[in-house]
Structures are given as C-alpha cells and as structure tokens.
Amino acid sequence: MKKVLVLVLASLLIFSFAVSAQEMTLRLADNQPEGYPTVVGAKEFARLVEERTDGRIEVEVYPGGILGDESSTIEQVQFGAIDFVRTSITPMANFEPAMNVLSLPYLYPSEEYMFQVLFSEVGEGVLDGLRDAGIVGLTWYDSGARSFYTADTKVTSPEDLEGLRIRVQESQLMMDMVEALGASPTPIAWGEVYSALQTGVVDAGENNYPGWYYNSHHEVAPNFVEDAHNRIPELIIMSEITWNKLDEEDQEIIKQAAVDSTEVQREAWDKRTEEAKELAVEEGATITTLNAEQKQAFQDKVKGLYPKYSEGYEDLLDSILNFEMEE
Known part of the structure; x- marks a missing residue:
C-alpha cells in the first residue's frame, strides 16, 4: 500500500x-x-x-x-x-x-x-x-537611419559639414565620425538639443526622421540630408x-x-518615418536626397575608423562589406 x-x-x-x-x-x-x-x-x-x-x-x-x-x-x-x-x-x-x-x-x-x-x-x-x-x-x-540636419547649411557633400558644430551623443564612435567628416562634435543632452540649435550653440544635429520631427528640431534646423550615416x-x-x-x-x-x-x-x-517626413516638409523643412556617388564620398571620409572599431572582428566587418544580397 x-x-x-x-x-x-x-x-x-x-x-x-x-x-x-x-x-x-x-x-x-x-x-x-x-x-x-x-x-x-x-x-x-x-x-x-x-x-x-x-x-x-x-x-x-x-x-x-x-x-x-x-x-x-x-x-x-x-x-x-x-x-x-x-x-x-x-x-x-x-x-x-x-x-x-x-x-x-x-x-x-x-x-x-x-x-x-x-x-x-x-x-x-x-x-x-x-x-x-x-x-x-x-x-x-x-530603428531607422540617422542623418544630419542643419540650421542654415544645405549639405550635399562632406565639405559642407566642415567647421560645423554638430550635436552628438556621448559616444566616442560618433565623435570620431564627426571629426573624420571635418566638423566639431559637441556632446549635449538630448533634452537640450532644441535650445542649443535655436541659440546657435550648435549648427546641426543628427537623428532619424521621427527624432528630428517629433522633438520639433525641424523648426530650428529645417535642412535634413538623407546621408544615413548610422543604421x-x-x-x-x-x-x-x-x-x-x-x-x-x-x-x-x-x-x-x-x-x-x-x-x-x-x-x-516605416509608417512613423514617412509621417514625420511628410509633416516636416508641410511645415517648411527641406529634404536633400544624395545619389550613390555623393554617399560614397561620405563613406570614404570615415573608412579610416573601421580598423579601430573592428579590431578582433575583421572577418565580421569583411563579411558585411562584401555581403551578397538575395534578389
């Protein structure tokens, strides 16, 4: 039992x-x-x-x-x-x-x-x-593509960024990238970017379309260039x-x-991005689209950073750069 x-x-x-x-x-x-x-x-x-x-x-x-x-x-x-x-x-x-x-x-x-x-x-x-x-x-x-937006300058080449003070995150990679493009990186808290652009503390910022529009940065930096420097x-x-x-x-x-x-x-x-883009243009902002040659000029400026930030992972970097897309 x-x-x-x-x-x-x-x-x-x-x-x-x-x-x-x-x-x-x-x-x-x-x-x-x-x-x-x-x-x-x-x-x-x-x-x-x-x-x-x-x-x-x-x-x-x-x-x-x-x-x-x-x-x-x-x-x-x-x-x-x-x-x-x-x-x-x-x-x-x-x-x-x-x-x-x-x-x-x-x-x-x-x-x-x-x-x-x-x-x-x-x-x-x-x-x-x-x-x-x-x-x-x-x-x-x-999370979209981060691009530059400026208060006054219309950007179509890296040379257009030279000398500009650009707000960046407190990231060494981002600061190195901006310096490689000839501009001056300026780390500023996200909540202070609008006033910094408005008062001229910085000349430009960088983010995706929703970040630019829904934080009203398009009001003080209405020139957006689709360089897509970071995805x-x-x-x-x-x-x-x-x-x-x-x-x-x-x-x-x-x-x-x-x-x-x-x-x-x-x-x-994609829906949120398109909405932000359309609304910004309706409110007077300007969008600049780059062709392949123009985009290549930006990439050429920053390629010197790749060895530093891929040390020990060179094979991974190579596999991404030489990836063969499927149709």
Whole structure:
C-alpha cells in the first residue's frame, strides 16, 4: 500500500511539473511608450506566442520603462527576473563587442541590405555571442537611419559639414565620425538639443526622421540630408534562464514568433518615418536626397575608423562589406 501511495504521489508531482512547464506568463520590458514601433512589434510577438501555444504561454508587454531603463532591464534578464527585453544594440556591446561593428558609420548601403545581413548566418553569429552572458538573442528590429540636419547649411557633400558644430551623443564612435567628416562634435543632452540649435550653440544635429520631427528640431534646423550615416538595429533578447525552462518545441515557437514579429515592427517604423517626413516638409523643412556617388564620398571620409572599431572582428566587418544580397 505504501509503495502504491509513493507511486501515486510521484505521478502527481510529474504531472504537476509538466503542467507548470507548459503554462507560464512571461514579462517583456520596453523603455519606449505605448504605440511606439518597437512596442507594436513586441505586442505582435506576444500575440503570436499566445496563438501558437494555444494560450499556454502568455507574454505580458510592459512599455514606457515601467520595469526599468535599458541597462537595468538587461541585467534583470541575465538573472531571470525579466524574461525579455527590447533594447538597442548599443548597450549590448558590453556583452558582445561584435555589436560595435554593426554600428559603424555608412556600413550598409540600404535598410534592406542591413536586414539581409542581420537575418543571415552573419547576424545569427553575433546573436550567438550573447550566450556567454546568459542572454539569448531572438530577433532584430528597425530603428531607422540617422542623418544630419542643419540650421542654415544645405549639405550635399562632406565639405559642407566642415567647421560645423554638430550635436552628438556621448559616444566616442560618433565623435570620431564627426571629426573624420571635418566638423566639431559637441556632446549635449538630448533634452537640450532644441535650445542649443535655436541659440546657435550648435549648427546641426543628427537623428532619424521621427527624432528630428517629433522633438520639433525641424523648426530650428529645417535642412535634413538623407546621408544615413548610422543604421543601428534593435533587438529582442531573452533570459537564458527562462529559455532553458522551455522544451525544444516551445523554444522554436518563441524564436520564430520573434522573427515573424519583425515584419510588423518594420512596417510600423516605416509608417512613423514617412509621417514625420511628410509633416516636416508641410511645415517648411527641406529634404536633400544624395545619389550613390555623393554617399560614397561620405563613406570614404570615415573608412579610416573601421580598423579601430573592428579590431578582433575583421572577418565580421569583411563579411558585411562584401555581403551578397538575395534578389
């Protein structure tokens, strides 16, 4: 009788464990507000996971930095306190230096070129490098292309930037890039850029279309040149602790749902970008589009930075520069 009771209890424990392993609620952190393209993508990811697991796995999305800023949420992912985070690749370079290569200026000829690279073996190899930090890289998201905008000067060549004081982030790579283009990098807090442009503390800034328009920088720096000097992708990462709790089938579902959500996120980003561009032009801003030869002139000016920022990852840089796109 005692033996039977032990077997029954063991069976109940096994059954209980199986149910708990299959049914779970996971948390995803994003520091952007509700409705932002990355949050739209994250919610599509959550929807796909719930749909493809018949509701067994639910992903709750917490936008607006509710669970903390990017740095703190990444740390929480490592410890398993948060299951997913949508983050820029910039802080991820602390865990995988190869991320620095992906941020090099004028690296990708186009958005489509970048995404084909990221979703190839090249990009998967970079994501795999996060495993040593207890992080699983799931997919890549879009954050647009950063370009220059000026208060007075219309820019069509690197020479037009010479001598200008350009607001940059507190990033050595960004400061080196601006110097290579002949301008003076001026690190200023993001919230102070409008007044700095308005009062002439700086002559120019740089960001993507939504950053330029929705922060009203187009009012004081109405000349936007589409040089696309930086395309810095974003990504969804997952705690390896959570990942290891899943069986192989659910791991595949999570990974594929993340990848499939990228299309929705990119569409949301493109819509936001076009809206910002159109509204800025309606309000008197000027857009300058560069041809291939003009863009090459900018890239030639900064290529000297590549060896410094790709040291130890020369093969990765070479594979990106010589990547063969699919038709």
